[in-house]
Amino acid sequence: MQDRITQVLKAIADPTRREIFHALVVAATAMPITQISGQFQISRQGVTKHLKTLEDVGLVHINTQGRERFCVADAKPLKEVNSWLKFYEDFWDSALDDLDSYLDGSS
Amino acid sequence: MQDRITQVLKAIADPTRREIFHALVVAATAMPITQISGQFQISRQGVTKHLKTLEDVGLVHINTQGRERFCVADAKPLKEVNSWLKFYEDFWDSALDDLDSYLDGSS
């Protein structure tokens, strides 16, 4: 098994999965799978698989109601990604100066 | 080809790659490949492949000096991930209330 942050990053690394997640976030309402899959070109089963991946990492919660399965987005797991990123925040502006001087051919 | 954000996310979705990147960031100095690979269990070629992936997305810059290839980390591409995340920041605390009421069985 992989650690949580790896799982979440893998989940959002797929563009289709990000689109599905985004659609659910902006929908602001729970949507059954068929309705979601109607918004994408790939097959319903393809969408279902992506939803399963998203559910596994907690980015989507699914609630069965009769024959339908309603999906809602949950952005909470993204906090962990944000925490990981935060460490590098200090570097992504300053570090390049060192790089530039290095590439100048010094040392 | 994939879009930039997807490439960056895929690059950091691998735990070994994150470790290599992190090692370079904290090293705060350029390191030749062999020296980097000495810090990991996988083969030098394995590390080289990861470095190539990191270089492709701009998270690492490589500068050849004689027979050595010095690698430096560059966190800049992570800004894009941060921007992507930012949109969901508003949701990752509030959204769950809706979810909870939903899971309560209403509607």
Next chain:
DNA sequence: TTAATATGCAACTATATGGTTGCAAATATA
């Protein structure tokens, strides 16, 4: 009861990915 709808399960395919090993080439050192 019969028909339609929403879904899951399973098998399958193609390709990407993380890793390895062997070898050749370039550079540095003795």
Next chain:
DNA sequence: TATATTTGCAACCATATAGTTGCATATTAA
């Protein structure tokens, strides 16, 4: 010059991943 070091290239392997299709099942509607 001979040897050691750093590296790239290429082939190879195992597994994961994104996607498909076909079929069975459960629920709802006619």
